[in-house]
Amino acid sequence: MIQSWLGRHGRRRRLVAAALAALSVISAYWATRPATVAPVLVATRDLAPGPIRPADFRPISLSHPPTGALRTTPTGQTLATPMRKGEPLTDVRLLTSFPLPPGLVATPVRIADAAAAALVSPGSRINLLAAQEGSSTAHYLASDITVIATPATKTDSALLVLATTPTQAADLAAAQSRGSPLSITIKPNQQ
Numbered sequence: 001m002i003q004s005w006l007g008r009h010g011r012r013r014r015l016v017a018a019a020l021a022a023l024s025v026i027s028a029y030w031a032t033r034p035a036t037v038a039p040v041l042v043a044t045r046d047l048a049p050g051p052i053r054p055a056d057f058r059p060i061s062l063s064h065p066p067t068g069a070l071r072t073t074p075t076g077q078t079l080a081t082p083m084r085k086g087e088p089l090t091d092v093r094l095l096t097s098f099p100l101p102p103g104l105v106a107t108p109v110r111i112a113d114a115a116a117a118a119l120v121s122p123g124s125r126i127n128l129l130a131a132q133e134g135s136s137t138a139h140y141l142a143s144d145i146t147v148i149a150t151p152a153t154k155t156d157s158a159l160l161v162l163a164t165t166p167t168q169a170a171d172l173a174a175a176q177s178r179g180s181p182l183s184i185t186i187k188p189n190q191q
Contacts, residue, residue: 037061040069040088047083049151052076057089066090080122080149095149100163106148107169110157112181117158120147125187126162128172130180141175142168144187160184 041057054073062069068091078095100106109128111117120126124147129138142164149161164172175182 037063038065038069039071040065041071041073043083043085043087043089045085047079049079049081049149052079052094062088068092078149078151095161100148103165104163105166105169107162107164107172108151109160109162109172109182110176111160111184112157113183114158116184117150117160120160120184120186121150122148126160127185127187128162129183129185130175131183132180138183141171141182 039059039061042060044056044058047056052074054075056079057073059071066088070089070091074089074094079093080095081093083089083093095106126145126147127140128142128145130141131138142162145168146163147160148163151159151161172182
């Protein structure tokens with residue numbers, strides 16, 4: 001009786017041991033399997049928003065590239081946000097990744113206060129104001145406008161590319177042609 005009990009439990013132990021050995025082999029394979037390596041583009045230096053040049057990026061192989069990583073230089077396109085040296089280029093970094101809804105146009109405008117404009121980034125919502133000529137008052141030109149790019153400039157003013165209606169774009173162009181300095185107010189993020 002004791003031998004039959006040991007025989008039955010001995011078989012169970014061998015089956016459990018065999019199952020654990022198989023699980024160990026499978027786990028070792030998954031842990032040591034070769035990673036998926038893919039060539040992607042990384043920034044050769046810190047980059048500011050603006051036109052992309054071939055010298056801005058170089059290909060490297062990454063074992064786990066980020067989703068949307070680009071493999072060829074998108075020459076002729078515009079970088080919408082800053083990048084750090086060595087950072088992989090992904091599709092959401094390109095200005096074309098900010099599609100405009102029907103009826104809106106991309107409108108570049110100069111903001112008088114570059115420090116204030118530095119507080120916004122693509123996706124920020126702003127209001128635009130223009131000073132009245134010969135007056136100390138200002139009026140709203142456009143409200144609840146989305147920033148789609150913040151290209152770097154070498155002037156005291158800042159350039160913002162905004163998603164506006166054609167009418168708003170015309171009003172902004174008219175204000176700038178009159179020499180009215182444009183200011184912004186920043187809307188809080190809506191969750």
